[in-house]
Structures are given as C-alpha cells and as structure tokens.
C-alpha cells in the first residue's frame with residue numbers, strides 16, 4: 001500500500017479518561033478482532049495491567065479501515081503507557097507516529113496528564129486530534145470541555161468528535177478525523193533504511209522481537225541490519241505486523257509499523273529509541289532522540305523463604321529479558337540474608353517488578369526502602385557509587401557525599417501553587433522559576449534531591465493538588481550536601497536493611513519519626529524491644545515496644561472451635577510476611593517504614 005493511505009497514531013489521555021476503552025472500540029469497528037474474541041481492554045495484555053487498569057507496555061496494532069470517501073486505509077495504532085516512570089516509552093512510541101488522538105473526559109475536562117501528554121506530542125511534532133469521551137455521563141459537559149481544549153491547549157475543537165467509548169457512540173467520527181487530519185508518512189522509499197525501535201520483548205523461541213517504525217527505506221527478510229547505538233549486526237529472519245495477532249510478511253515498507261526478529265539473544269542489543277539501519281548501506285545518522293536509560297532507584301529484594309534464592313535469581317533473569325531497564329546484582333544483608341540489589345526507572349516500575357515476581361513466580365519478597373545512587377568521596381581521593389546505604393564507608397574515611405538532583409517541572413492550576421512550593425521547600429528543593437501557561441495554569445520549576453522524590457513526593461503532590469498537578473523531572477547532576485548514614489538498631493543490634501542516608505539538618509526529626517513508625521509496625525513480642533536511630537554511633541532517637549504475649553484467642557470466650565481456627569489461620573497468614581531479624585520478628589512494612597514516613601508526623 002502506498003504511504004498516502006497509511007496513518008500512524010497513538011491515543012493519549014489523562015489516566016482513566018478512556019484511552020483503552022476507545023482502543024477496544026476501534027478494534028471492534030474495524031473488525032480487527034472478532035466479537036467473540038473481544039476481551040475488554042484487549043491491548044493491555046499483561047494480567048497485571050488489566051487488574052490495575054493501567055497500561056504499562058505499549059502495543060502496536062495494524063487496522064484496516066474503509067473511509068466514508070470509499071478509500072481503504074491502513075492504520076497503525078500504538079498504545080502508550082501513562083505513568084511518569086514510563087515517559088521515555090511514551091515519547092518513543094509517539095516518535096513512531098504522525099498524529100495523536102487526544103481523549104478528554106467530558107465530565108472531568110483537561111487534567112494534568114492531558115497537558116503533559118500534549119506537550120510530549122507537540123515535542124514530537126504530531127498532529128493532535130481532540131476527542132471528547134464519556135458524553136453518556138449525566139455530568140458530561142462537552143461544550144465546556146470543548147472551550148477548555150481551545151483555551152488551555154490552543155487546539156481547534158469546534159468539530160471535535162463527541163463520543164462514548166463505553167457505548168460505542170460516534171467512534172467512526174474518530175476514525176474519519178484520523179484520516180482527514182493525521183498526515184500520511186512521507187519517508188523516502190529509496191533512501192538507506194532508518195527504522196525507529198520503540199519497544200521490544202523477549203520470546204523464548206525467537207529471541208528478541210523488536211517493534212519498529214520504518215521511517216526511510218524498507219526491511220526485508222534476509223537483510224543484514226545494524227543497531228546504530230550498540231553497533232550490533234544481525235540478519236533479519238522474520239518481519240510482520242500485529243492485528244493484534246502476529247502476522248508474518250516478506251517486508252516492512254517505508255511508513256509501516258511492525259516487528260522483526262533476527263535471532264537476537266540479548267535484549268541489551270536492542271534499545272528502545274535506537275535506529276536500525278542497513279549493514280550494507282547504512283544511513284549517515286540515526287533518527288533523533290535516543291537516550292540511554294539508567295535506573296534511578298535501587299532497592300534490595302530478598303526471598304522470605306531463603307531456600308528460594310535461586311528461584312528469585314531465575315525470576316529476575318527472566319523478567320530482565322523483557323525489560324532492559326531492570327538491573328540486579330547479588331547482595332547479602334546481615335538482617336535479611338541472601339538477596340539482590342535491583343535498579344529501577346522509578347517507584348512504579350519497582351512496584352510492578354515486585355508484584356510480578358510474587359504473582360508469576362510465587363516468591364514472597366521482603367523489599368528494602370528504595371535508595372538513589374550517592375557519590376561518596378573518600379579521603380584517599382577516590383569516589384564510590386553507593387546505592388545501598390549499608391555499604392557506606394566508615395565515617396572517618398569520608399571526605400564528602402554528593403547526591404543526585406533533578407529539575408522538576410510541576411504544572412498546576414494557580415490555586416495550588418502555594419501548597420506545591422511548601423511541599424518542595426520541605427523536600428529540600430531550590431526554587432528556580434514560575435511560568436504562566438495560561439491565565440489559570442502555571443509551571444513551577446524546582447531543583448530537588450532525587451532521594452526526596454523517590455520517597456513520597458508523588459503521593460504528597462497528588463494529595464495537595466487533588467491530582468491536578470502533573471509532574472515531570474530530569475536528572476541534572478550531583479550536588480554536595482550534608483549527608484550521613486542513619487542506622488536503626490533493634491534490640492541493640494544494627495539492622496543493615498533499615499539504614500538510610502539522611503540530610504543532617506533533618507536527621508533528628510527523621511530518626512524520631514522512623515522509631516515511632518517502627519514501634520507501630522513491629523508487633524509486640526515476649527520481651528521489650530528498644531528501637532534506636534543512630535548517626536555515627538551516636539543515638540539520636542529511641543522508642544520502646546513493650547512486651548506482651550499476643551494471644552489472639554483471648555477474645556474468643558468459650559467454645560466456637562471454627563472461629564478459633566480461623567483466627568489462628570489469620571495469625572499464620574500475618575506471620576508469612578515476617579522476617580526474623582536476630583530475635584525480633586519484623587514485618588515487611590517495617591522495611592518500607594522510612595518511605596511512608598510523613599514529615600508532618602515529626
């Protein structure tokens with residue numbers, strides 16, 4: 001098919017505005033998927049995605065559409081993840097398109113992520129097609145939302161489709177708008193191959209499957225290709241498209257979106273954002289915008305049952321095949337035994353990996369609080385990368401410590417600016433700038449320590465702005481700060497897995513807060529347990545857990561044996577998540593205590 005009849009687009013939206021539901025309806029109406037095969041939110045193929053209702057991995061599907069003008073078109077619909085951890089993937093998938101359908105909820109109007117996604121689309125020079133969804137809701141206000149789209153985003157919205165993705169109303173209007181407004185690809189079919197890799201997955205039989213958008217030239221089975229960032233070369237064994245089942249083809253033509261396999265055994269050779277070119281006739285330059293992705297957040301993962309250590313290694317290795325941004329290496333903790341230090345793009349990524357290990361590989365885990373990577377300069381003039389607070393060199397040997405800083409842009413309606421500034425100050429932020437987006441919205445710019453952001457910044461931001469602020473950040477470098485390791489002692493013994501790196505000006509309140517928090521989380525045991533926070537061997541805070549023999553049956557007067565059994569079962573269930581640290585049973589939540597600690601609780 002010639003390029004004039006191809007349309008490549010993504011659907012972008014604020015979370016829950018109906019992106020996946022619209023994608024489902026589009027698949028139905030183009031008869032890409034037969035009715036009986038239709039599962040809700042078909043594109044969200046991972047169980048976890050479906051359960052959490054979020055899109056984690058993007059997908060690319062080819063659809064055939066006969067427009068009202070009688071012409072046949074090929075659409076490639078690329079679904080994108082919606083969370084800041086995966087912004088890079090969103091950006092790469094947008095780079096594979098010429099247009100984006102922007103879904104806005106008719107009852108909620110424009111929200112934070114609507115704007116953030118619009119900016120990403122504009123960065124990639126996409127044509128944006130606004131669509132107002134959920135017009136079936138009694139609270140829908142399509143006219144108000146239409147005005148908002150014009151005023152806040154500056155997009156022409158007079159004829160924008162008004163739809164109900166849920167009820168399948170006016171979906172065809174969306175497809176017609178795509179035909180009319182999204183430009184056709186215009187690559188040069190005779191130029192040297194340039195194909196953008198926007199996703200990849202690992203298949204046990206075929207190796208890495210790379211998802212690509214052919215920008216210039218074409219790819220045939222048998223071609224020798226080169227990945228421009230890594231230099232790796234392979235012979236193409238299979239190419240094809242998804243509809244959403246895989247369909248093999250002889251070649252992917254200029255303008256098309258599809259997949260290729262080349263017996264690639266290492267997912268590290270295939271990086272999202274890289275450009276594939278021909279080994280025989282390479283392009284001069286790669287496509288713009290490739291960025292190396294490094295983990296931002298680390299934590300220790302330990303099996304609760306230490307016999308499962310090797311199973312955990314297997315699970316991590318398998319997950320890594322599909323997720324090049326996951327890193328891990330073996331580590332040992334005096335408190336937790338053998339485990340792995342793992343690196344993630346962000347907190348949601350960390351959460352998703354943990355949950356997949358527990359669910360798909362049936363390994364119960366203890367996770368330690370996340371940490372960023374510190375640069376520790378020692379008095380002998382060397383520098384160490386420390387991503388595990390317990391590995392900090394002795395204090396006498398430390399000259400100074402640097403921590404990573406990010407530049408954060410927070411877009412918010414004006415009324416929340418005060419609350420956001422207060423939050424950023426509390427998180428040791430340096431105010432940088434404040435820019436009006438329009439009469440009602442501002443972009444507040446702060447430099448913040450990443451170490452503060454990985455704690456509870458998202459949650460705090462969400463709650464102080466009722467979810468209206470959107471947040472994005474980029475690493476800007478390292479800054480020296482007054483940082484120290486804070487140890488936590490249980491029953492007089494340091495628990496290495498609870499150590500954290502803190503700013504000295506905040507150490508006392510933090511120490512006090514964490515002792516109090518642990519006191520609440522660690523169940524009373526048969527002896528009294530002192531909890532202490534210490535910096536450089538000096539105790540700075542203390543709380544005590546009183547002793548008590550916990551008898552869950554105490555409240556069960558007399559006879560009912562089944563009720564007693566139930567209570568004992570429940571207690572056993574609770575115990576599963578405990579780890580014996582020395583003589584103290586510590587629940588999983590305690591290792592994350594420092595995370596959920598509220599500065600207001602000081």
Ligand SMILES: Nc1nc2c(ncn2[C@@H]2O[C@H](COP(=O)(O)OP(=O)(O)OP(=O)(O)O)[C@@H](O)[C@H]2O)c(=O)[nH]1
Nearest residue numbers: 016017018019020021053054055082134164165166
């Ligand atoms: N009433 C009504 N509800 C809708 C409509 N479209 C979607 N919904 C509901 O809105 C919720 C969110 O829809 P999704 O399609 O999962 O939203 P999403 O934007 O894909 O969300 P993420 O994948 O998490 O980013 C679901 O409960 C849908 O059933 C609609 O037209 N009308």
